[in-house]
Every structure is written in structure tokens, then in C-alpha cells.
Amino acid sequence: MRTVLMLALFTWSATLIAQQEEEPRKPAAALAVEAKLRECLAGPIEKLDLATVMLGEDFFGAEPTSVQWADGSGGLRFSWKRWDEARRRTWSYVLGEDAAKPWPEDRPAPPHGTFDRDRAWRVFVEGSTVEVENMATGEVSDIVQVAEAISSAVFDADTTAVLYRTKSGVYRVSLSRPALKQLLVFGDGVRKPEAKGEKKKRKEGLAGWHETIQEELFRILWERTRNKERSDEHAEARKKVFPEIPTYRAPKGFAIRGVVISPTATHVAVSLAATDGKKAKVADMPDYVTADGYTRSRPTRAKVGDVTGERRLEIVELATGDVVQVKEPSPDRKAWPSSPSWSADGRFLIASARADDDMDAWLLRVDPKTGDVSVLHHRHDPAWVNRSEVRARWLGDTSRVFFVSEATGWMHVWVADVAAETSRQLTHGSFEVRRPQATPGGERIYAIATPTSPHVADLVSIDAKTGAMTVLATDGGGRRFWLSPDGTKIAEVFSRANQPWELRIRDLDATAKPKVLTDSPSPAFKSRTWLTPEIVHVSASDGVKVPARIYRPARPRPGKPAVLFVHGAGYLQNVHQWWSSYYREYGFHHLLCEAGYTVLDVDYRGSAGYGRDWRTAIYGYMGGRDLSDYVDAAQWLVEKEGCGKDRIGIYGGSYGGFMALMGLFTSPGTFAAGAALRPVTDWAHYNDGYTSNILDDPLESPEHYRRSSPIHHAEGLQDHLLICHGVLDTNVHVQGVFRLQQRLIELRKHDWEVAYYPLEGHGFRDAASWYDEYRRIFELFERVIGRP
Numbered sequence: 049m050r051t052v053l054m055l056a057l058f059t060w061s062a063t064l065i066a067q068q069e070e071e072p073r074k075p076a077a078a079l080a081v082e083a084k085l086r087e088c089l090a091g092p093i094e095k096l097d098l099a100t101v102m103l104g105e106d107f108f109g110a111e112p113t114s115v116q117w118a119d120g121s122g123g124l125r126f127s128w129k130r131w132d133e134a135r136r137r138t139w140s141y142v143l144g145e146d147a148a149k150p151w152p153e154d155r156p157a158p159p160h161g162t163f164d165r166d167r168a169w170r171v172f173v174e175g176s177t178v179e180v181e182n183m184a185t186g187e188v189s190d191i192v193q194v195a196e197a198i199s200s201a202v203f204d205a206d207t208t209a210v211l212y213r214t215k216s217g218v219y220r221v222s223l224s225r226p227a228l229k230q231l232l233v234f235g236d237g238v239r240k241p242e243a244k245g246e247k248k249k250r251k252e253g254l255a256g257w258h259e260t261i262q263e264e265l266f267r268i269l270w271e272r273t274r275n276k277e278r279s280d281e282h283a284e285a286r287k288k289v290f291p292e293i294p295t296y297r298a299p300k301g302f303a304i305r306g307v308v309i310s311p312t313a314t315h316v317a318v319s320l321a322a323t324d325g326k327k328a329k330v331a332d333m334p335d336y337v338t339a340d341g342y343t344r345s346r347p348t349r350a351k352v353g354d355v356t357g358e359r360r361l362e363i364v365e366l367a368t369g370d371v372v373q374v375k376e377p378s379p380d381r382k383a384w385p386s387s388p389s390w391s392a393d394g395r396f397l398i399a400s401a402r403a404d405d406d407m408d409a410w411l412l413r414v415d416p417k418t419g420d421v422s423v424l425h426h427r428h429d430p431a432w433v434n435r436s437e438v439r440a441r442w443l444g445d446t447s448r449v450f451f452v453s454e455a456t457g458w459m460h461v462w463v464a465d466v467a468a469e470t471s472r473q474l475t476h477g478s479f480e481v482r483r484p485q486a487t488p489g490g491e492r493i494y495a496i497a498t499p500t501s502p503h504v505a506d507l508v509s510i511d512a513k514t515g516a517m518t519v520l521a522t523d524g525g526g527r528r529f530w531l532s533p534d535g536t537k538i539a540e541v542f543s544r545a546n547q548p549w550e551l552r553i554r555d556l557d558a559t560a561k562p563k564v565l566t567d568s569p570s571p572a573f574k575s576r577t578w579l580t581p582e583i584v585h586v587s588a589s590d591g592v593k594v595p596a597r598i599y600r601p602a603r604p605r606p607g608k609p610a611v612l613f614v615h616g617a618g619y620l621q622n623v624h625q626w627w628s629s630y631y632r633e634y635g636f637h638h639l640l641c642e643a644g645y646t647v648l649d650v651d652y653r654g655s656a657g658y659g660r661d662w663r664t665a666i667y668g669y670m671g672g673r674d675l676s677d678y679v680d681a682a683q684w685l686v687e688k689e690g691c692g693k694d695r696i697g698i699y700g701g702s703y704g705g706f707m708a709l710m711g712l713f714t715s716p717g718t719f720a721a722g723a724a725l726r727p728v729t730d731w732a733h734y735n736d737g738y739t740s741n742i743l744d745d746p747l748e749s750p751e752h753y754r755r756s757s758p759i760h761h762a763e764g765l766q767d768h769l770l771i772c773h774g775v776l777d778t779n780v781h782v783q784g785v786f787r788l789q790q791r792l793i794e795l796r797k798h799d800w801e802v803a804y805y806p807l808e809g810h811g812f813r814d815a816a817s818w819y820d821e822y823r824r825i826f827e828l829f830e831r832v833i834g835r836p
Contacts, residue, residue: 444490
């Protein structure tokens with residue numbers, strides 16, 4: 049018996065060891081499901097289904113990204129994948145060729161870099177190597193390679209050298225001869241409070257008198273003092289022959305966060321962030337499904353109102369190592385200068401500053417010798433200043449800069465003359481101008497604008513002196529573009545409401561026909577007819593016309609159920625005539641239409657694209673005016689579309705999930721069912737950068753947080769609720785759902801459920817997770833508002 053047991057144990061041990069030495073077993077069943085799903089993509093599909101829609105980019109097509117010009121203005125490089133490829137890769141296109149080609153896998157594509165003043169050369173960093181590219185020939189040369197990572201590199205003012213920065217300091221390398229010079233050392237530790245190089249002075253008063261008497265009485269003390277003076281004089285003399293490299297140390301309690309070198313190699317602007325003092329408490333996030341099977345915690349972020357840390361901007365003079373701190377723009381407002389930028393000739397330095405309460409922003413001219421500032425443009429907003437404002441760029445090789453500002457209520461292009469310290473508005477009208485880019489000489493500015501319609505992104509050309517604006521492309525749809533280095537062409541990704549993004553190249557001529565370089569959607573997508581949703585306007589209770597997109601079913605279901613979709617982010621536009629970033633939802637809405645549902649997608653108050661007043665209408669109260677637009681939209685569906693009053697559902701993710709909760713909690717009976725995906729349940733637990741803009745500080749304005757947070761209104765739930773959340777969400781923490789779940793339990797609420805996704809974050813990545821989430825949403829609507 050004992051022999052049999054020993055033999056069995058030996059056999060089991062040998063089998064276990066053999067299994068451990070083999071390759072890990074694959075999740076064969078799950079892999080087979082995914083492979084089977086993708087078989088349908090190669091040809092036409094007779095009936096659209098949820099699993100296919102949730103395949104995402106593989107079905108709809110991948111948007112070309114990371115677009116950059118190459119070979120001067122003679123070609124492009126970009127990131128893209130065909131529908132049948134597993135991952136993205138780099139592609140290249142040369143003007144005049146028939147098609148784009150994959151970049152060789154064994155040769156890394158050069159990253160984005162910085163041009164010289166004439167845009168004849170480009171410098172970029174590859175790990176620990178600085179490389180320059182001749183834009184006329186495309187030839188790339190290594191300039192210097194060091195034993196540490198290089199974080200940035202730029203040309204000097206006359207393109208005779210490259211200036212670059214590492215963790216250890218700032219360097220200059222000549223382009224004409226092998227000469228490398230270190231300009232600044234980043235020292236360890238912190239800066240002493242005494243000014244560096246200050247000569248010791250004899251003490252004054254009683255202490256000084258005693259010091260004089262001591263040297264008069266004692267020879268040794270007298271000799272030490274004389275020897276120290278001679279040593280100091282000798283050191284100063286040596287510096288004239290063998291100059292020391294200046295050393296910069298961050299002041300106590302601060303760490304270096306960014307360095308910008310002047311093109312003349314005379315100064316360095318150093319951005320600093322506070323590290324000492326009271327520490328913000330960071331929330332931990334548990335990760336349950338890990339590679340080794342053990343639960344681990346991940347640090348995420350602090351909550352709104354906690355310590356965000358002071359920021360500071362300092363200027364270092366490279367010849368002496370002298371340091372000055374850039375001053376704040378207003379004596380009665382706490383504001384921190386940041387984002388330094390030098391003119392191409394190094395004569396001017398600009399920076400921006402933003403008030404601690406986000407109600408003021410400044411564009412500044414900085415004197416690098418004194419740290420004094422002059423205000424070029426000041427924006428005050430009683431709500432909060434838009435984050436994209438007063439971020440200036442240089443207008444060619446001039447002393448002027450251009451930026452966007454909402455000073456007149458709409459986002460427009462402004463120009464500031466840094467030398468004259470003046471600014472003026474360049475474009476005018478009740479429309480938005482976004483993403484401006486200037487030609488190399490600064491004569492013209494190209495931008496995306498909405499003069500035709502707030503729902504169409506036109507390409508416009510603006511005279512940089514007069515502001516005269518010409519619409520170059522009126523082909524509808526939407527676009528993002530990249531101006532060529534020579535200023536004669538653009539590369540753009542273009543789309544329509546029912547056509548995904550494609551990359552194309554065109555001359556800057558209103559009559560020029562663009563050449564399309566990509567073909568992204570799968571054959572399955574192309575085999576179907578896709579809707580262009582009609583844009584309608586909902587009459588809100590305050591008399592405002594709120595834009596929306598409507599999907600009308602060909603055969604409405606009895607009872608006429610309807611679903612309202614709420615886009616996320618808050619400040620985002622989704623009612624437009626270009627391809628939506630919510631392309632899975634676009635496909636889901638087609639499925640709902642085919643099932644007999646009407647779908648309405650609203651650009652509620654707080655959305656982008658409609659000016660400053662629309663953006664700030666939610667100040668102090670999220671879930672107020674924005675939610676009222678949805679309550680009004682539900683009534684509009686009943687009155688204008690004949691939808692059933694008790695058959696209206698609502699769903700959305702992130703901010704949209706928050707809105708779904710607020711709708712069910714504060715307007716019971718309006719929405720019979722709602723799905724809140726990755727929702728914010730309590731704004732006091734979200735981040736500071738986004739939340740404090742709109743709701744102020746939680747200790748100063750606690751009522752803003754109480755009335756805006758769903759968890760404080762959970763007692764109002766009467767209808768059906770589904771909550772879906774990724775456990776690894778580092779943006780909107782799943783802890784918020786746990787807290788709301790406990791509140792609903794204690795309130796003894798019914799008809800609610802929660803689904804957690806252990807391996808997903810804020811934006812789901814896997815098609816299986818997307819499918820499971822939207823299957824639950826569809827089943828909720830079918831069960832509650834789609835019933836016979």
C-alpha cells in the first residue's frame with residue numbers, strides 16, 4: 049500500500065513539474081469567440097448586431113493619428129492600422145506616390161521635433177541621442193550621444209548649434225565642428241538662502257568691534273583672515289582663466305518640472321513645483337485580477353480641495369548663474385507664472401499665468417534679468433477662464449504672438465505685439481475659432497472655425513495683420529489639420545457624421561482636390577447604409593434653443609420608446625456633422641433605431657462649441673441647467689415626436705453617467721430607466737483641476753457640492769437604474785460607486801443593479817467588456833421602456 053502511494057505521489061509530482069515547464073495554457077474558449085466574431089468583418093453583413101458594433105476600431109476603422117511632416121514638406125509619417133491588423137504601426141507617404149506605405153519595422157521612425165527659424169532643419173531626441181534632419185533631403189545625422197536620457201533639444205538663434213537638456217544640466221553642441229560645452233549644472237540638494245558668490249563682510253556694530261580687536265590681539269587670527277582674503281582673490285583670478293560652470297539648485301521645497309533654453313544660450317527658464325509642506329492625501333485603488341494572483345494597491349490622485357502645490361518660474365543667467373524669480377502679474381491675486389517661451393531670436397520671453405481660483409489668466413512679457421512682468425493680455429471670468437485661452441505661440445520670426453481668447457464671449461484669435469506690449473482681437477463674430485497655426489513667415493494663420501454653422505468645422509485662412517478671414521473648405525464635416533513647414537499644404541484628417549476619419553493631403557487652395565491616403569473601415573462597415581442624424585433644436589424652459597441630433601426609427605415600436613444619450617467630459621461637442629468620438633454609441637443608436645426606439649443626443653448647457661455663456665451656464669451647479677435641458681428634451685420628445693411619456697430612458701458615461709444619476713434622483717418619473725456608466729457620484733471625491741473650476745473650493749462653497757452630487761439625492765430614486773464601472777478606473781474612482789451602493793442599500797431602494805469590470809479603467813479597452821456593458825443597457829431598456 050505504501051509503495052502504491054509513493055508511486056502515485058511521484059507520478060503526480062512529475063506531471064506537475066512537466067506542466068510547469070510547458071508554455072502556459074491559453075484561454076482557448078475566449079480566443080475562439082474573439083476570432084469567430086472577427087470573421088464577419090471581411091465581407092458584407094446582413095444584420096447589424098451588438099457584438100460587431102462593440103469591436104470598435106476593427107469594425108468602424110482606426111483614425112490616423114500622430115501626423116507629422118517629413119522630408120521638408122514632401123511627405124508624411126503617421127500612426128494607423130488597417131481594419132484587419134492587430135495593432136497600430138507607423139506609415140509614411142511621399143508626395144507624388146500612389147499610396148502610403150508601412151514604415152520598416154526594423155527602423156524606428158523619427159519622433160516629433162523642433163524646427164529651426166527657416167524650417168530647413170529639424171532637431172529631435174531619440175533616448176540619449178540628439179539627431180538633426182535636413183528637411184530638403186530627409187538625411188538624418190547623429191549630433192551627440194550621451195550616457196543619460198535627453199529630455200529636450202532646440203536650435204540656437206542662428207542654427208549654428210543645438211541646445212539640449214538632461215537631468216544633469218544644459219549643454220550646447222556645435223553643428224559645424226565637434227565641440228560640446230556644458231552651460232549649466234543641475235546640482236543635487238537645494239539652494240542655500242545666501243546669494244551665491246557673495247563676499248563675506250566684516251560684522252557690524254558690537255560684534256564687528258570685537259572681531260577687529262581679536263585680530264589686533266592675536267596673530268593667528270589676523271593671518272587666517274589675510275590668507276582667506278588672498279585665497280578668494282586667487283579663486284576669482286582663476287575663474288577668469290578657467291571659468292566655472294554655473295550650478296543651479298532648486299529652492300528648498302521645490303523640484304524642477306521643466307526647462308526652456310533661450311536660443312541665444314544666455315538664459316534658462318526653469319519651471320518649479322512645490323514638494324514640501326502639507327502633502328495631499330492620495331487615494332489608493334485595489335487591483336484584484338493580477339498576473340500573480342495577489343491583490344495589490346495602486347496610488348491614483350488627490351481629491352478636490354486638497355493641496356495642489358505652489359508653482360514657480362525662475363530665470364537663470366548662464367554666464368553668472370544668477371537666479372531671479374518671475375513675479376506674479378497682480379499684487380492682490382495669487383497666480384503662478386508658467387509655460388515660458390522664447391522668441392526665435394532670443395530677444396523676448398513670454399509666459400502665462402493663471403489665478404489660483406481660475407477666474408483670471410494673463411499673458412505676460414518677462415524681463416529675464418529682473419523677473420519683472422508686463423501684461424500683454426488679461427482675461428477675467430466670473431465663472432472660470434477656459435483652459436485653452438492665452439496659450440500663445442510665436443507668429444513666425446517676429447516679435448508677435450497669437451493665441452485664442454473668449455474675451456468677447458466667443459473663442460477668437462488674438463495677436464499680441466510683445467515689443468509694444470499691446471494685444472488686439474484678430475477675428476470677430478458669433479462663432480468659434482480653434483486650433484490656429486501660423487505660416488513660417490507669420491503672414492497668415494490657418495484655423496478651424498464655425499462661421500458656416502456651429503455643427504461644421506471649416507478650414508479658414510486669416511490675414512495676420514488685418515484679420516480678414518477666408519473660408520477655404522466648405523465641404524461640411526469636420527477636420528483636424530497640420531500645416532506643412534513651407535506653409536503651402538496641409539495634412540488633415542477629415543470625416544462626416546456617417547464617414548469615419550481618413551487622412552488626406554491638399555494644397556492651400558480653395559479649389560484644390562485633396563488626395564486621400566487611408567481607407568480605414570472594414571468591408572462589413574462599408575456594406576451598410578449609415579444614418580446622418582438630423583440636427584434639431586429643443587425649446588428649453590428658459591426659452592433657449594438647445595441643439596440635438598435625432599435618430600428616428602423606420603418602424604417605431606408600439607408605445608414609441610425613446611432613449612436620451614448624454615455625452616461625457618461636460619465641455620465637449622457631440623451635435624455636429626463629423627465622425628463622433630462616440631462611434632460605438634453611434635452604432636448602438638442604429639441598433640436601437642432598428643429595434644423601434646427614437647434616440648436623441650443633446651449638446652446640453654456646458655458643452656463646447658457655443659461660446660462662453662453656454663460653457664459657464666453650469667457654474668456652481670452641475671446637474672442644474674444642464675439636466676434641465678434633458679428634462680426639457682424628454683418633454684420635447686413627447687410633444688414633437690409622439691414618444692411615450694413613461695417610455696423614456698437615459699444613459700451616458702463619465703459626466704454622462706453623472707447626469708443619468710441626477711436625472712433619476714432629482715427628476716423622478718421623467719426617465720423610466722437609466723444607465724450610469726463610470727459615473728461621478730460625489731464631486732467632493734473628484735480631482736481638483738476639473739472640479740474646482742466649476743464648483744469652487746469645497747470648504748468655501750460646500751453648498752455647490754451638495755446640490756451637484758448624486759449621492760446627496762439618492763433618496764429620490766423611484767425608477768430603474770443600472771450602474772457600470774471599471775474597477776481600475778484611475779480617473780473616476782470605483783469607490784464612488786461603492787459609496788452610492790451603500791447609500792442605496794441603507795435607503796432600501798429597489799430596481800437598481802451594479803456591474804463591475806475587474807480589468808477595465810475609465811475608457812474600456814476590450815471588446816468583450818464593451819459588449820457586456822451595452823448588452824446590459826439594451827436589456828434594461830427592453831425590459832422597462834420597450835415592453836409591449
